[in-house]
Amino acid sequence: MRPRMLLAEFSTADALTDAVKAMTKAQNGRRFETYTPYSIPGIEEIAAAQGARPSPVRTVMVAAAAVGAAAMFFLQYWSSVAAYPFNSGGRPYNAWPTFMLTTFEITVLSAAIGGFVTLVVTGRLGRLYNPVFDWEGIERATDERFMLEVELDPTHTSDPVVDRALSDLLRHHGALSVRERVA
Amino acid sequence: MSDASLSGRELIAEHGRTRDGLMPAEMGYRSITDEVAGAVFARPTRLWMALVGVSFLGVVLLFVSIWVLLAEGVGVWGINSDVVWGYAVANYVWWIGIGNAGTLISSMLLLTRQKWRASINRYAEAMTLFAASIAGLFPLLHVGRPWLVHFMTPYPNTMDLWPQWRSPLVWDMFAIACYILFSLLFWYTGLIPDLATLRDRAKTRFVKVAYGLFALGWTGSSRQWRAFDAYYYAMAALGVPLVISIHSVVGLDYAATLMPGWQETIFPPYFVVGAMFSGFAMVVTLTIPIRWGLGLEAIITRNHLDAMAKIMLFGGLVMTFSYSFEWFNAWYTGNEVDRAHVVAQFTGQYWWLYWLMLACNGAVPQLFWFRLCRRNLVIIFIAGVLINLGMWLERILINMNTLSHGFLPSTDSTYVPTFWDWSLFLGSFGLFCFLFFLFAKVIPTASIHEIRELAHKEGAAR
Numbered sequence: 001m002r003p004r005m006l007l008a009e010f011s012t013a014d015a016l017t018d019a020v021k022a023m024t025k026a027q028n029g030r031r032f033e034t035y036t037p038y039s040i041p042g043i044e045e046i047a048a049a050q051g052a053r054p055s056p057v058r059t060v061m062v063a064a065a066a067v068g069a070a071a072m073f074f075l076q077y078w079s080s081v082a083a084y085p086f087n088s089g090g091r092p093y094n095a096w097p098t099f100m101l102t103t104f105e106i107t108v109l110s111a112a113i114g115g116f117v118t119l120v121v122t123g124r125l126g127r128l129y130n131p132v133f134d135w136e137g138i139e140r141a142t143d144e145r146f147m148l149e150v151e152l153d154p155t156h157t158s159d160p161v162v163d164r165a166l167s168d169l170l171r172h173h174g175a176l177s178v179r180e181r182v183a
Numbered sequence: 184m185s186d187a188s189l190s191g192r193e194l195i196a197e198h199g200r201t202r203d204g205l206m207p208a209e210m211g212y213r214s215i216t217d218e219v220a221g222a223v224f225a226r227p228t229r230l231w232m233a234l235v236g237v238s239f240l241g242v243v244l245l246f247v248s249i250w251v252l253l254a255e256g257v258g259v260w261g262i263n264s265d266v267v268w269g270y271a272v273a274n275y276v277w278w279i280g281i282g283n284a285g286t287l288i289s290s291m292l293l294l295t296r297q298k299w300r301a302s303i304n305r306y307a308e309a310m311t312l313f314a315a316s317i318a319g320l321f322p323l324l325h326v327g328r329p330w331l332v333h334f335m336t337p338y339p340n341t342m343d344l345w346p347q348w349r350s351p352l353v354w355d356m357f358a359i360a361c362y363i364l365f366s367l368l369f370w371y372t373g374l375i376p377d378l379a380t381l382r383d384r385a386k387t388r389f390v391k392v393a394y395g396l397f398a399l400g401w402t403g404s405s406r407q408w409r410a411f412d413a414y415y416y417a418m419a420a421l422g423v424p425l426v427i428s429i430h431s432v433v434g435l436d437y438a439a440t441l442m443p444g445w446q447e448t449i450f451p452p453y454f455v456v457g458a459m460f461s462g463f464a465m466v467v468t469l470t471i472p473i474r475w476g477l478g479l480e481a482i483i484t485r486n487h488l489d490a491m492a493k494i495m496l497f498g499g500l501v502m503t504f505s506y507s508f509e510w511f512n513a514w515y516t517g518n519e520v521d522r523a524h525v526v527a528q529f530t531g532q533y534w535w536l537y538w539l540m541l542a543c544n545g546a547v548p549q550l551f552w553f554r555l556c557r558r559n560l561v562i563i564f565i566a567g568v569l570i571n572l573g574m575w576l577e578r579i580l581i582n583m584n585t586l587s588h589g590f591l592p593s594t595d596s597t598y599v600p601t602f603w604d605w606s607l608f609l610g611s612f613g614l615f616c617f618l619f620f621l622f623a624k625v626i627p628t629a630s631i632h633e634i635r636e637l638a639h640k641e642g643a644a645r
Binding site for chain 2 (some may be wrong): 009013033034036037038039040041044045047052054055057058061076079080083084086088090093098099101102104105106108109111112113115116118119120122123124125126127128129130132133139140141142143144
């Protein structure tokens with residue numbers, strides 16, 4: 001059985017944040033997602049309190065930077081000491097201070113590429129279709145509306161009374177419209 | 184999508200401005216989207232088409248100049264056996280300097296929470312990307328045989344050769360290549376949410392699919408925003424040291440030599456400040472036509488120009504200090520060749536260019552001590568153009584003065600630019616303008632999602 005979904009539409013960021021706060025207080029454990037025209041710190045805080053883990057983007061960036069730095073340094077070391085030793089006025093083959101600039105540039109570039117790949121993967125970008133696009137009017141979430149999507153029956157034991165209470169609560173907190181559908 | 188909203192100018196007329204003057208006191212999210220995305224979807228004006236046409240002539244000139252260069256060799260330029268670095272190298276340094284300001288604006292101002300950044304960072308970054316790519320073209324052409332340029336890259340080859348890692352010229356190639364890729368990622372990431380806005384606003388299927396492909400299926404979910412913020416701020420933090428390293432490496436191209444006027448330890452920081460200075464001057468020069476041409480006066484305000492004028496003033500002061508430090512150093516170290524070099528700067532065959540450069544880079548920015556000048560569009564625009572001219576002269580003179588007066592008087596010579604020197608420079612300018620005009624019509628020139636955030640913080644939208 002596919003879950004029933006609920007979409008509430010808000011006109012301000014503050015109303016959305018208040019509504020999400022009230023919902024997590026009244027009916028904790030609901031699976032939800034917000035769709036907003038810009039990033040809203042309040043939603044991040046609630047998600048963190050709910051146990052959402054921070055994005056792995058920066059961890060990956062640090063790892064990619066380390067790999068990039070090691071690889072670039074090794075390339076320079078190996079090519080100037082082993083593959084093609086070139087005596088330039090008696091200067092050491094392993095002239096590591098002069099290897100640092102290119103190492104630095106490649107370190108930064110590796111972090112940038114690693115982070116971008118992580119952003120695409122964890123943000124589920126690159127999939128041009130998303131089921132959320134099937135809601136009518138969802139395109140306003142990239143313009144001036146703040147959307148809240150809630151999964152109504154995560155355990156497949158739908159309770160109409162609880163669901164009704166949720167939609168009343170959202171309306172009470174300023175939802176312009178509350179709609180339901182089967183995903 | 185049917186409800187009409189007021190334009191930025193009407194909103195200012197009705198509600199006035201926010202306390203710091205950055206936007207109208209009341210400006211809903213819809214008005215912001217209309218204001219910025221409207222410029223993309225509006226029908227191209229005759230003026231825009233004329234500008235694209237004229238700049239395209241510049242692109243043609245660029246390609247003809249490159250063709251002649253490749254067919255005839257670098258002898259078509261004014262370089263000779265003494266002055267071996269001419270316009271191509273100077274243009275490279277100038278363009279890459281301009282290409283530094285976009286990332287500096289984006290990174291430094293984001294990290295220091297300068298909220299006026301939001302409406303100018305997008306086109307400043309586009310400027311960076313175009314200028315850095317054009318800069319990358321000049322060293323390729325300068326080597327004379329660009330089809331062998333892969334010799335610079337480390338790859339296992341049948342000749343068993345590897346790059347000389349101890350050479351600043353190799354560092355330079357890595358710096359520029361990494362910088363172009365980095366700025367592309369930074370710019371594109373910031374663009375994704377706005378591309379989604381354009382996708383959702385597009386009226387025809389073709390436009391929707393085109394923007395949709397590049398928007399990568401962005402929904403604006405909190406999951407995406409979390410990853411986006413983590414990445415974008417980390418990139419900003421990486422951008423600052425990267426930009427500083429780029430132009431430092433350009434400075435090292437000179438400083439690692441033994442020539443008078445070049446082998447100075449001040450060169451890396453001096454080049455970085457010069458880059459920031461010329462880059463901001465270019466941003467200002469572009470801002471004034473953009474806000475007028477696209478009708479963005481509500482979100483790119485005089486306060487933005489005021490803030491940029493202050494940075495130019497600071498840049499001008501540091502440049503003046505750097506010049507005086509060069510003179511002082513030549514005197515203080517007592518090196519005869521260095522002293523003769525400074526005398527030649529003031530009195531040699533290029534004296535009038537040197538004085539003109541000092542006027543443009545040192546004197547002109549002093550206007551910005553006065554609030555009246557910081558807020559007068561005509562003065563800012565003319566000053567911006569003059570500073571760009573001054574910085575270009577500086578790059579030209581660094582090459583010409585030193586190479587025309589080396590250690591041996593018998594090698595003294597004069598650089599006389601030829602038609603093809605000028606045509607390549609003008610052509611590169613044409614390509615820059617051409618790319619910029621296309622960009623202004625296809626991509627939102629200001630970051631819509633960041634202006635929404637700003638509007639929320641400023642209380643203009645809720």
